[in-house]
Amino acid sequence: MRNFLPFIVVGVTAGSVYGLAGLGLVLTYRTSGVFNFAHGALATAGSYVFYDLWTRYHIPWPLAAAICVLGLGGLFGVGLERLSRRLAGAPAVVTVVATIGLLLGIEGTVAVHYGAETQLVKGFLPTSTFRLPGVNVGWDQAIVVLAGVAASAGLALMLARTRIGTAMRGVVDDPSLLEITGFDATAVRRAAWILGGGVAVLSGILIAPTIGLNPLLLSYLVVQAFAAAAVGRFRSLPATFGGGLLIGVVAALGQKFTSNFPVLLGLPASLPFLVLAVVLLGSRQATLPRAGMVRRPRLDRLTPLPAVPTAVLGALGLVVVLAIPSVMGARLPVYTSAAAYVIVFLSLGFLVKTAGQVSLCHAALVAVGAVAFSRLAAAGVPWPVALLCAGLVTVPVGALVSLPAIRLSGVYLALATFAFGLLMENLVYRTFLMFGSEGHRLAPRPDLPGLALSSDRGYYFLAVAIAGAVAVAIGLLQRSRLGRLLAALADSPTALVSFGASATTLLVLVFCCSAFFAGVAGGVLAAGNHAAGPAGLGSLQSLLWIAVLAISGNRLTSSAIVAAVLLAVVPSYLPEGWQNFQPVAFGVVAVVAALLAAKETDWVAAVKADLSRSPRRHSRSPGRARVTDPWRSPVASRQEAAP
Amino acid sequence: MKHWLDGGGHDLDGLVVEDLTVRFGGVLAVDGLSLASPLGMITGLIGPNGAGKSTTFGACSGFVRPAKGRIRCGGLDVTHLPPSQRAHAGIGRTFQRIELFDSLSVIENVALGLEARLAGSSPLTAVLSRRGQGSAVAAAAREALTRCGLSGIAQERAGVLSTGQRRLVEFARALAGGFRMLLLDEPSSGLDGNEVGHFGDLLRDVVRSDGLGVLIVEHDMSLIAEICDHVYVLDYGRLIFSGTPGEALTSDVVRAAYLGTSPVELSATPAPVGR
Numbered sequence: 008m009r010n011f012l013p014f015i016v017v018g019v020t021a022g023s024v025y026g027l028a029g030l031g032l033v034l035t036y037r038t039s040g041v042f043n044f045a046h047g048a049l050a051t052a053g054s055y056v057f058y059d060l061w062t063r064y065h066i067p068w069p070l071a072a073a074i075c076v077l078g079l080g081g082l083f084g085v086g087l088e089r090l091s092r093r094l095a096g097a098p099a100v101v102t103v104v105a106t107i108g109l110l111l112g113i114e115g116t117v118a119v120h121y122g123a124e125t126q127l128v129k130g131f132l133p134t135s136t137f138r139l140p141g142v143n144v145g146w147d148q149a150i151v152v153l154a155g156v157a158a159s160a161g162l163a164l165m166l167a168r169t170r171i172g173t174a175m176r177g178v179v180d181d182p183s184l185l186e187i188t189g190f191d192a193t194a195v196r197r198a199a200w201i202l203g204g205g206v207a208v209l210s211g212i213l214i215a216p217t218i219g220l221n222p223l224l225l226s227y228l229v230v231q232a233f234a235a236a237a238v239g240r241f242r243s244l245p246a247t248f249g250g251g252l253l254i255g256v257v258a259a260l261g262q263k264f265t266s267n268f269p270v271l272l273g274l275p276a277s278l279p280f281l282v283l284a285v286v287l288l289g290s291r292q293a294t295l296p297r298a299g300m301v302r303r304p305r306l307d308r309l310t311p312l313p314a315v316p317t318a319v320l321g322a323l324g325l326v327v328v329l330a331i332p333s334v335m336g337a338r339l340p341v342y343t344s345a346a347a348y349v350i351v352f353l354s355l356g357f358l359v360k361t362a363g364q365v366s367l368c369h370a371a372l373v374a375v376g377a378v379a380f381s382r383l384a385a386a387g388v389p390w391p392v393a394l395l396c397a398g399l400v401t402v403p404v405g406a407l408v409s410l411p412a413i414r415l416s417g418v419y420l421a422l423a424t425f426a427f428g429l430l431m432e433n434l435v436y437r438t439f440l441m442f443g444s445e446g447h448r449l450a451p452r453p454d455l456p457g458l459a460l461s462s463d464r465g466y467y468f469l470a471v472a473i474a475g476a477v478a479v480a481i482g483l484l485q486r487s488r489l490g491r492l493l494a495a496l497a498d499s500p501t502a503l504v505s506f507g508a509s510a511t512t513l514l515v516l517v518f519c520c521s522a523f524f525a526g527v528a529g530g531v532l533a534a535g536n537h538a539a540g541p542a543g544l545g546s547l548q549s550l551l552w553i554a555v556l557a558i559s560g561n562r563l564t565s566s567a568i569v570a571a572v573l574l575a576v577v578p579s580y581l582p583e584g585w586q587n588f589q590p591v592a593f594g595v596v597a598v599v600a601a602l603l604a605a606k607e608t609d610w611v612a613a614v615k616a617d618l619s620r621s622p623r624r625h626s627r628s629p630g631r632a633r634v635t636d637p638w639r640s641p642v643a644s645r646q647e648a649a650p
Numbered sequence: 651m652k653h654w655l656d657g658g659g660h661d662l663d664g665l666v667v668e669d670l671t672v673r674f675g676g677v678l679a680v681d682g683l684s685l686a687s688p689l690g691m692i693t694g695l696i697g698p699n700g701a702g703k704s705t706t707f708g709a710c711s712g713f714v715r716p717a718k719g720r721i722r723c724g725g726l727d728v729t730h731l732p733p734s735q736r737a738h739a740g741i742g743r744t745f746q747r748i749e750l751f752d753s754l755s756v757i758e759n760v761a762l763g764l765e766a767r768l769a770g771s772s773p774l775t776a777v778l779s780r781r782g783q784g785s786a787v788a789a790a791a792r793e794a795l796t797r798c799g800l801s802g803i804a805q806e807r808a809g810v811l812s813t814g815q816r817r818l819v820e821f822a823r824a825l826a827g828g829f830r831m832l833l834l835d836e837p838s839s840g841l842d843g844n845e846v847g848h849f850g851d852l853l854r855d856v857v858r859s860d861g862l863g864v865l866i867v868e869h870d871m872s873l874i875a876e877i878c879d880h881v882y883v884l885d886y887g888r889l890i891f892s893g894t895p896g897e898a899l900t901s902d903v904v905r906a907a908y909l910g911t912s913p914v915e916l917s918a919t920p921a922p923v924g925r
């Protein structure tokens with residue numbers, strides 16, 4: 008037992024920071040309905056600025072911490088409130104894209120300004136120790152735990168006892184009702200966001216001495232916060248804090264146990280993703296708090312372009328595509344990978360734009376395809392067969408990802424798929440199953456006598472042809488019965504199901520189709536690079552892809568081409584050093600695109616709101632009374648009774 | 651209470667609800683309700699706000715799980731079937747809060763009323779349509795559009811229509827589905843007087859010519875009186891009245907339920923009817 012105590016101390020220390028971060032997340036999610044993927048990015052920015060102020064400008068650390076938590080946290084809070092106000096009522100995927108854009112923007116800015124590599128920093132808290140029975144505890148650890156507990160208890164007390172706390176709970180129930188009582192709902196939300204921002208920054212400052220300054224690692228603090236919030240079912244503050252502690256302690260103990268088993272080394276660090284995945288998969292959507300989001304039509308299905316300009320545009324495009332090898336010379340591989348990314352974005356767009364689903368683990372699917380292709384090709388399977396089989400091997404993985412989609416939707420689905428992507432990256436990528444300990448596998452190009460397909464030029468044309476074939480296949484799928492059913496599923500699953508179609512079948516189908524094409528894309532991408540490797544297929548890439556796709560328009564094929572060009576081609580033309588700005592640019596544009604998307608369809612929301620405001624809706628029928636939810640009074644939940 | 655179908659002998663054909671009880675936590679939303687909605691008839695389900703009408707509908711179409719009781723359609727026990735299977739058993743419905751496929755055109759919406767059922771739960775039929783199904787679906791959609799007078803807006807996007815048109819599209823979609831029973835949840839809400847009149851005529855015409863059964867939840871008492879063959883009145887989840895619309899309008903029990911008080915005190919309290 009004595010051997011474990013030091014690990015428990017470390018775990019409790021980290022866990023109280025996770026719990027604190029989780030609290031901020033739950034607070035802002037419940038009051039605004041916007042689930043903030045950038046919560047950890049706020050921690051990143053906060054901790055970097057804090058160390059700048061403290062070490063470079065020699066401002067005493069308590070003052071520097073106060074400046075960061077109150078100033079920077081408050082600034083973030085005010086900004087996020089403005090953002091979330093404009094996103095109010097938008098579909099979940101739009102809010103997910105907006106906050107992912109923010110995550111990319113902040114994380115990218117920090118990486119550009121301070122560098123992406125980890126900087127070890129000295130702790131600002133006293134490191135001397137005191138003795139508890141059986142274990143030495145550092146004062147810094149004790150202070151972190153105390154700060155976490157105090158901040159959490161303060162938040163809980165504030166929500167339970169103060170007027171503003173009551174108002175925050177009220178704004179969850181019915182903002183307009185709250186305003187009748189004299190509160191300004193916007194001001195209440197702003198207060199919640201400022202608190203949330205401050206808490207995020209504080210958690211970043213507290214955790215930085217432990218994990219060092221690293222923009223990505225700190226931004227991924229959001230995952231620990233997600234997991235802690237999931238333990239609290241996205242509503243209970245004490246359970247969220249407890250969840251954070253639990254994750255911290257189990258991960259620390261896991262570190263001790265797995266030190267003897269190299270295979271399991273990634274396990275403790277993956278614990279938050281596991282917890283998140285398990286809680287989400289184990290929950291029925293109805294039992295999770297619903298943000299006050301309305302479903303709205305997607306923006307595609309606009310009037311089709313007239314036939315003649317489309318034909319002219321297509322012919323022009325074809326000429327450009329044919330001319331590229333002669334014009335581009337050494338840059339040709341860039342365009343080859345762009346062709347592969349067209350397939351990636353077609354497969355992702357089919358899922359997101361046609362079926363209205365969210366997947367934040369698409370890079371993992373592409374990675375599976377790449378590995379399957381290179382293993383099959385290495386085993387001597389003919390090239391086209393290996394490519395096809397790479398797609399088929401990825402299908403079961405897609406079916407696995409569809410499991411959360413059957414039970415969850417919107418932001419919870421996004422979270423579950425994000426957790427899956429992280430698990431794949433942290434647990435599976437490096438094993439023999441995928442890229443192996445060497446980190447990559449060779450992937451050959453096809454060798455057909457007389458066609459020179461293995462040359463850069465020949466392979467470019469092959470990749471373009473495959474992308475074209477996939478575009479045609481997906482276009483046919485969209486026009487088929489499946490396409491219509493998926494569009495209907497995106498608009499109103501309730502209606503579709505009550506007319507006899509099975510949502511489960513459709514979801515599994517669309518994820519399997521999308522996975523198949525993602526697998527093919529992985530094969531094409533790998534053969535283009537002569538090797539399949541995890542570079543460019545990490546979990547952050549999945550977020551980047553969703554953001555890029557969101558800014559590329561609403562028509563499936565054209566948006567896939569635009570997204571591929573933005574992602575693969577544009578960076579190669581940027582001057583040296585500018586490439587680092589690419590995620591920042593994508594992030595900023597994604598936020599703007601989300602805001603535009605949220606704005607454009609507002610009038611439909613207004614019509615729907617008008618309808619649902621008809622007095623009959625506020626019936627006496629008790630409906631799904633969620634009296635177990637401390638955020639909602641039973642009276643208010645009764646008002647949304649109508650199914 | 652005597653049901654109007656008792657001894658009628660044809661109660662197997664339509665929708666039959668027996669002893670339905672639905673609880674939400676500790677609240678009894680529907681308490682031992684029995685009703686029958688036979689084919690070829692329009693049956694009304696009315697009651698004050700919160701009486702349990704929508705919950706009953708939810709239980710009939712599979713979105714609400716009953717604590718007790720049995721629901722049959724065409725002699726088939728559907729009590730434990732999921733919503734999609736109820737469509738296969740012949741139950742189609744519209745929604746109080748309109749549920750259209752907003753990004754699709756009107757004709758695509760209406761066609762999906764039938765195509766969704768043809769797709770069913772098999773992955774194969776969800777992707778491919780059998781020979782002849784495509785033209786059957788198109789024909790059903792066109793016919794439903796014509797009957798509802800929507801042919802002129804067949805290519806419009808459903809999301810941009812007015813509430814009145816959207817209600818009609820929803821009805822046309824249910825019609826195209828070829829269901830034996832239609833459950834209509836407040837089909838006239840959001841319509842103006844003129845539109846309500848047209849809708850009533852349309853509904854009666856459809857029932858007369860197609861012989862399907864309609865169970866309708868409605869607040870517009872004049873529409874109920876005009877089209878229904880029989881009404882059930884709910885209050886606090888219990889059946890308090892069953893009879894013709896004319897009888898319902900003159901029933902003291904029904905009046906008391908709607909006004910929430912005895913007729914004697916009526917002058918003293920403002921009437922909350924049709925809030």
